[in-house]
Amino acid sequence: MVTHLFMPNKQLSQIFFWPLLIAVVSMAGLIFALVVDDAREYLANAAIAIPVLVAVFFYWIYPLFSRR
Amino acid sequence: MSTQSSIRTWAWVHKWSSLVCTVFMLLLCLTGLPLIFHHEIGDWLGNHIETPQIAHQGPLASMDALLASAKTKQPGMVPLYMYREEDEPLQWVISMAKTATAESGFKQVVLDARTAQVLGEPPVEEGFMYVMFKLHVDLFAGLPGMLFLGLMGFLLLVAIISGVVLYAPFMRKLAFGEIRRQRGKKLKRLDVHNFLGIVILSWALVVAATGVINAWSDLLIKYWQFDQMSQMIAPYKNLPPPDRFASLQASVQVAQQTEPDMQLGFIAFPGTAYASPHHYGIFMRGDSPITKRLFKPVLVDARTATLTDSRDLPWYLVALLVSQPLHFGDYGGMTLKWLWAVLDVITIIVLWTGLMLWWKKRHQYVPDIRSRITLSEAY
Structure with a gap:
């Protein structure tokens, strides 16, 4: 049975959950990269890369699956 | 959830803060792109000067x-x-x-x-990279140009924050990352703008805020001269400029003895903004990723090569020096530079889609009331 024809209104916490998580992790990466100079820098760079990966995923990869 | 009228206020703030700064931000993003790789481009253009391989002892x-x-x-x-x-x-x-x-x-x-x-x-003050640098820093207009771009950067910060507030009403019925591709260019453009904008939020905030701080750098240095330097060199106030200069090597040794745990960063010669007419400004630095960017000035009398004063940097110069790598993206090797470049391109897309959203809406003619209601609901 179809309960909702459209997606129901989302709460603020639902709207901002992923954006906030991405923002906090990438901000931590930006600052962490400034204070380390060794292998941990890869970790920091990975955190900074998350926004790019998320953008690429939702723009190019996700539509390939959702069209099926 | 915000009320209709507060949404309208935020939309007004977002529209005008972005409209005023967008053209300049596009310019800054485009000129900033080659500047991320200025070192590599310099090497590639053959401007890099090699250190000769010689057998050197002593x-x-x-x-x-x-x-x-x-x-x-x-x-x-x-x-x-x-x-x-x-x-x-x-x-x-x-x-x-x-x-x-x-x-x-x-x-x-x-x-x-x-x-x-x-x-x-x-070569200095010439070539492609110099033009990019000047357009990025001061639009060839010196201090007023720097402060103007700083103001545009501040408007961008306002646009980013108001954009985050507006993200909520637009996303009430959409999943995170959802881009409505099948329902016309306009909705797709809006979704791409909102999605990319919110995803690069932290980076954009950091680069915009540190850019604004950098726009103030000349004034911060002037304030430092007035605030700290004038106290350090007070005994020299009415003296004529030195008639002879003591050994620079001896002066550097004095600085090294004053700060034995630090190493020589750079030297400012007498009369420049980082020294006094009577002093060598010898700037010592630490060794860790953070302290190697934080200089400690040692003022050495340029006539006698004796120590005059040495003080830690005030908080506002620490803020400036720490903010610089966060703006340039030059602190994490090539990986970070490429990330900076991609995030810069994403910023260009956000600016461009934002500009197009405004432009198309300006020219939009909706003939019948039903589609007008549908559109305004969607927006």
């Missing part, structure tokens, strides 16, 4: 020999600053000009730190 050349070499190469010019590039520890660069307060007509002499031989004179 001590490095004295600072005095290096300075004398530079002066012989550029007679009639005074030295301004002496510094090293991180990737060429065996080279010293001395920048020179006709006077210590000159604002143009600069020369650079690159010297071998071991032999004091001149290795080359890279």
Whole structure:
């Protein structure tokens, strides 16, 4: 049975959950990269890369699956 | 959830703060892109000066020999600053000009730190990268240009924050990352703008805020001179400029003895913004990723090579020095530079889609009331 024809209104916490998580992790990466100079820098760079990966995923990869 | 009227206020703030700064931000993003790779582009253009492979034993050349070499190469010019590039520890660069307060007509002499031989004179104030740099920093307009771009950066911060607030009402019925592709260009553009904008939020905030701080750098240095330097050099207030200069090598040794745990960062010659007319400003730095960016000035009397004063940097200069790598993206190797470039391109897309959203809406003619309601609901 179809309960909702459209997606129901989302709460603020639902709207901002992923954006906030991405923002906090990438901000931590930006600052962490400034204070380390060794292998941990890869970790920091990975955190900074998350926004790019998320953008690429939702723009190019996700539509390939959702069209099926 | 915000009420309709507060949404309208935020939308007004977002529209006007972005509209005013967008053209300049597009310019800054486009000129900033090559600047991320200025080092690599310099190498590629053949501007990089190699350190010759020679068998060298014994001590490095004295600072005095290096300075004398530079002066012989550029007679009639005074030295301004002496510094090293991180990737060429065996080279010293001395920048020179006709006077210590000159604002143009600069020369650079690159010297071998071991032999004091001149290795080359890279071109300054010319070429593609210089144009990019000036457009990015001050629009060829000096301090007013810098402050103007700083103001545009501040508007961008306002646009980012208001954009985050507006993200909520637009996303009430959409999943995170959802881009409505099948329902016309307009909705797709709106979704791409909202999605990319919120995803790069932290980076955009950091780069915009640190850019604004950098726009104030000249004024911060001036304030430092007024606030700290004037106290340090108070005893010299009414003295005539020095009639002779003591050994630079001896002055550097004095600074090294004053800060034995630090190493030499750069030297500001008498009369420049980072020194006084009577002093060598010898800037010592630490060794860790953070402290190597934080300089400690040691003022050495340029006539007698004796210590005058040494103080830690005030908080506002610490803020400036820490904010610089966060703006340039030059603190994490090539990976970070590429990330900076991609995030910069994403920013260009957000700016462009934002501009197009406004432009198309301006020209939108909706004939019947039903589609007008549908559209306004969607927006």
